[in-house]
Amino acid sequence: MPNKQQLEDFATQVRRDIVRQVHKVNSGHPGGSLGCTEFFTVLYQEIMDRKEGFDMDGKDEDLFFLSNGHISPVFYSVLARSGYFPVEELSTFRLIDSRLQGHPTTHEGLPGIRIASGSLGQGMSVAIGAANTKKLNGDNHLVYTLHGDGELQEGQNWEAIMYAAANKVDNLISTVDLNHQQIDGCTDDVLPMGSLKAKFEAFGWDVLEVKKGNNISAVIDGLNEAKSRTGKGKPVCVLLYTEMGHGVDYMMGSHAWHGVAPNDEQLEKALAQNPETLGDY
Template identity: 70%
Template structure:
């Protein structure tokens, strides 16, 4: 991990710059980047999202946690993102979808995404998620965005998650 850029929208630009530098240096490795859907409300992202396909930055796999929540509430109420798949495709990205609450789905999507690199387009893994999935008092609520549980809440959350992961 080279950078944790926070919610200012700089991460996409940095990742695209790193991927383009690798291509220019004849380095065939892939750059992976992870974003929250709420940070896409920052304009700098859209400049970068347009830049990448125009410059054939095709060694980049971006993943977006598409849960419709951000620190101030649902993205639909703060600033609607509309159809992210259609937007990225319109800008020239190859978009795949996965269930971001299912590790098997994520891994499968990322393996597939790797097969798409080197074909002239950046790749987006649009991961549909539910914030707080697996923890009954956290699911679907933006109130837990950036808030740590107390000791009792942590114990309850871990117990619930352990019961859902017992098959792994």
């Protein structure tokens, strides 16, 4: 297990990877990626029970599904730095003939990806299916998901949320990236969703809140607590309060950097705020 400083260093390097990926191709989604850096770091480096290498079936290991596929830069960086594919491949992000498509896909055979995502609202259903199969196979490992908060405006999520509770899919931990932002602005301005905690609880989920979603220790504690609540007849929801653009001062807390890449000058500023730790690709 890495210590806290190692996790901090890992996250800092991931932030560099995120802004460098999107800067190079002048496209991609840095805001949500930066906001979820601690989550991905902790999930892959600390929480999930993962096998060496990658196979699609993922038997006898924990699985993760990214539903809001547009935050691919953070996913790719963490997968590469967790050993799924060469870190150098991050330099091909969004370029022609790359396995690192704009949104994650199995189509190009990138290790670590088990479903395509990008068209929103589909990931929880897929995760429920994988969780069902784990139960049929007598596999006690867990299935994790991540969703954007704005993404919950897609109706399919609520079909899945209803199903998971009714069918006691209690080997599932779904995390909502609660940054209160979406492309057009604040979620409360675009389409207010009210209390997500109350909604998930009304549907029959066990809900826990992690108020400091950009604090490594808080995320570790929150996800460990979530793990401890599995296997008790309810799916588990983690409401992860994050800040869009966290770690790059001029991007923080604004929807403006949802899908906008930094220019050369802005890149330098972002990199200066996140010094190299594990080595750039």
